[in-house]
Amino acid sequence: MKFRRSERLIDMTNYLLEHPRQLVSLSFFADRYGSAKSSISEDLAIIKETFEQRGIGTLQTVPGAAGGVKFFVRVSKEEATPIVEDLCALMANPERLLPGGYLYMTDILGDPSVVQKAGRLLASAYADTKIDVVMTVATKGIPLAYAVASQLNVPVVIVRRDTKVTEGSTVSINYVSGSTKRIQTMVLSKRSLEEGSNVLIVDDFMKAGGTVNGMISMLEEFRATVAGIAVLVEAQQQEDRLIDDYLSLVQLSDVDLKEKTIKVTAGNYFDRLYN
Amino acid sequence: MKFRRSERLIDMTNYLLEHPRQLVSLSFFADRYGSAKSSISEDLAIIKETFEQRGIGTLQTVPGAAGGVKFFVRVSKEEATPIVEDLCALMANPERLLPGGYLYMTDILGDPSVVQKAGRLLASAYADTKIDVVMTVATKGIPLAYAVASQLNVPVVIVRRDTKVTEGSTVSINYVSGSTKRIQTMVLSKRSLEEGSNVLIVDDFMKAGGTVNGMISMLEEFRATVAGIAVLVEAQQQEDRLIDDYLSLVQLSDVDLKEKTIKVTAGNYFDRLYN
Numbered sequence: 001m002k003f004r005r006s007e008r009l010i011d012m013t014n015y016l017l018e019h020p021r022q023l024v025s026l027s028f029f030a031d032r033y034g035s036a037k038s039s040i041s042e043d044l045a046i047i048k049e050t051f052e053q054r055g056i057g058t059l060q061t062v063p064g065a066a067g068g069v070k071f072f073v074r075v076s077k078e079e080a081t082p083i084v085e086d087l088c089a090l091m092a093n094p095e096r097l098l099p100g101g102y103l104y105m106t107d108i109l110g111d112p113s114v115v116q117k118a119g120r121l122l123a124s125a126y127a128d129t130k131i132d133v134v135m136t137v138a139t140k141g142i143p144l145a146y147a148v149a150s151q152l153n154v155p156v157v158i159v160r161r162d163t164k165v166t167e168g169s170t171v172s173i174n175y176v177s178g179s180t181k182r183i184q185t186m187v188l189s190k191r192s193l194e195e196g197s198n199v200l201i202v203d204d205f206m207k208a209g210g211t212v213n214g215m216i217s218m219l220e221e222f223r224a225t226v227a228g229i230a231v232l233v234e235a236q237q238q239e240d241r242l243i244d245d246y247l248s249l250v251q252l253s254d255v256d257l258k259e260k261t262i263k264v265t266a267g268n269y270f271d272r273l274y275n
Numbered sequence: 276m277k278f279r280r281s282e283r284l285i286d287m288t289n290y291l292l293e294h295p296r297q298l299v300s301l302s303f304f305a306d307r308y309g310s311a312k313s314s315i316s317e318d319l320a321i322i323k324e325t326f327e328q329r330g331i332g333t334l335q336t337v338p339g340a341a342g343g344v345k346f347f348v349r350v351s352k353e354e355a356t357p358i359v360e361d362l363c364a365l366m367a368n369p370e371r372l373l374p375g376g377y378l379y380m381t382d383i384l385g386d387p388s389v390v391q392k393a394g395r396l397l398a399s400a401y402a403d404t405k406i407d408v409v410m411t412v413a414t415k416g417i418p419l420a421y422a423v424a425s426q427l428n429v430p431v432v433i434v435r436r437d438t439k440v441t442e443g444s445t446v447s448i449n450y451v452s453g454s455t456k457r458i459q460t461m462v463l464s465k466r467s468l469e470e471g472s473n474v475l476i477v478d479d480f481m482k483a484g485g486t487v488n489g490m491i492s493m494l495e496e497f498r499a500t501v502a503g504i505a506v507l508v509e510a511q512q513q514e515d516r517l518i519d520d521y522l523s524l525v526q527l528s529d530v531d532l533k534e535k536t537i538k539v540t541a542g543n544y545f546d547r548l549y550n
Contacts, residue, residue: 006284010325013288018391050285102441106467110432112425116293138414139433140441146418150387157385158414166377166415192381 003033008043016047016059016071021127021153025068044069055079057124073151075124077274083117087250088264090114091233101257105233109143109204118249119147122202122230125247125273126152131227132197133157135219137186137211141203144232148202157192157199159215161185167192171221178208178242186214188222198227207235209243234267247272278308283318291322291334291346296402296428300343319344330354332399348426350399352549358392362525363539365389366508376532380508384415384479393524394422397477397505400522400548401427406502407472408432410494412461412486416478419507423477432467432474434490436460442467446496453483453517461489463497473502482510484518491518509542522547 003011012029029040048059057073075083087108096103108114122144131152136145137159149156163170167189177184193199201215216226229246236252248267255262278286287304304315323334330351334344350358362383371378383389397419406427411420412434424431438445442464452459468474476490491501504521511527523542530537 005281006321007325007328009281009284010288010322011329011331013285014292014329014331017289017292018388046281047285050282053282054286054289056286056289098441098443100440104441104443104464104466106433106442106464107430110430110467112421112431113293113428115421116425139417139435142414142417143421143431146387146390146421150391153388155382155385156387156418158381160414165375166373166379167381168373168379189379189381191379192385 003035005039005043008033008035008040009047012043012047016069017056019153020057020071020073020123020151023062023068023070025066028068057127072127073120073124074127075121077270080121080124080269080273083121084249084266084269087114087118087232088266091250091252092262092264094260094262096262097255097257097260101255103252103255103262105140105204109140109232112143115143115147118232119144120151121249121269122247123148123151125230125269126200126228129200129227130198131200133193133224134200134202135159135193135215136202137161137215140205144204145202148200148230152200154200157188159218160187163187171218173214173217173221175214175217176210178210178213178238178240184210184214186218188218193222193224195223197222197224199224200228200230201226202230204232205235206231206233206243206246206248208238209241209246212246213242231267278310280314280318283308283310283315284322287318287322291344292331294428295332295346295348295398295426298337298343298345300341303343332402347402348395348399349402350396352545355396355399355544355548358396359524359541359544362389362393362507363541366525366527367537367539369535369537371537372530372532372535376530378527378530378537380415380479384418384507387418390418390422393507394419395426396524396544397522398423398426400505400544401475401503404475404502405473406475408468408499409475409477410434410468410490411477412436412490415480419479420477423475423505427475429475432463434493435462438462446493448489448492448496450489450492451485453485453488453513453515459485459489461493463493468497468499470498472497472499474499475503475505476501477505479507480510481506481508481518481521481523483513484516484521487521488517506542 026037030037055076060070134149134156169190170187172187233250234248251267253263253265301312305312332348409424409431444465445462447462508525509523526542528538528540
């Protein structure tokens, strides 16, 4: 069965989007469509151009016999700006204010389209970094961690607060919560992380950074390396923040419980990525 | 700026895949590419044909002034079969056996590509059903719930085992675990679910069905309706199963701790969908 170019472009687009950071050989596509490799090359050139123009991502060509093409998500500044602005507007709604100055974010984190956009932005920042695993802590960070991991084509490991029988044997650590200074526990299944892994830590919210710091201690137990730290929202600048090398999409600059106002600005994402 | 057909097809494919079950007007695409609506119609016919042929999904055309096109994920039996076979093979690895006959599934649930495929299959079964929300229980079901929800274009609500300050006020219920007969608690944030919602319950594993039953009781508290129940894995047929109307991708038919064997077969997915 032969495929026309238009059909190939549609199917290849879907295939590449579903297989980010995976090397796909030209022969694979040539066989799939019963087409010459030269036609496939032309198709890929069109896809690359369109992906870049529309801010979808880019294709990298790996030459040689073992070569092929890899899709990387890459979001342009023009594309990222309205996504972060929308996130800021969502966060600034004063109805989010909860007793104690906490913010209700469950609806934002429950919306797959929001989470996927945020995940694409963060993944875009690490597309060229060697990352083997995304790590997060249960529960709220999980959706964002998956959104990032699916764009990076790596598995997710989830640190828990408690042991569960279905995890098998586990490693447990104690850490100090940055804001409340309370001792807390984190548990990770022994089988879930290989020694020497390069790990991107992802979480929904960072205040003083105690939880992230706990994850870093956990990585030390597994002799794994921190390849990056990315959060959706960081609380207003803390003097005693435990973490300084991280990426954030949104920053709470001022939460006023009395006046019921939340001031939200873009996180350090643009400064770090586009300057 | 004018776009060639090939560029339009690539960008439209990406756009439609990212916006499942959302009505997109022809004018939206016409404006986006500076093209005539008649050209857009032709593009959509090519995309529809290719999507259907390659088992990606389908496009539904809504006629009239307020009309447009909607993408639905729809997996064919031919496409679903190898995905479920792969899942069965993954599950049958005897190294998954944990003390007490539990199975280690964390690696499967941690692999976004596996979870996304499973999510596509389950979403495909409910593409035509009125669903407003996907509900799951923390922690293991969350990734699959998001994978399903993102294909259905609905939010996810997560029932927890414990209260958290960032959830605001909550509704709490007690339920009886089906297999251990222990009384357990479930909590859901009051704001997270609207009265009258049509809810698809998604979970990673179902044994006697106590947890799913707990979620159904929770829905009653919120005056919401169960629109469906979908699980990745069901344990071998339980005589006293509390739930009988559900969809499963994989079934454990026999777990033998002494012989260290796990027998796995396809769940009821094919029977329910393709017969």
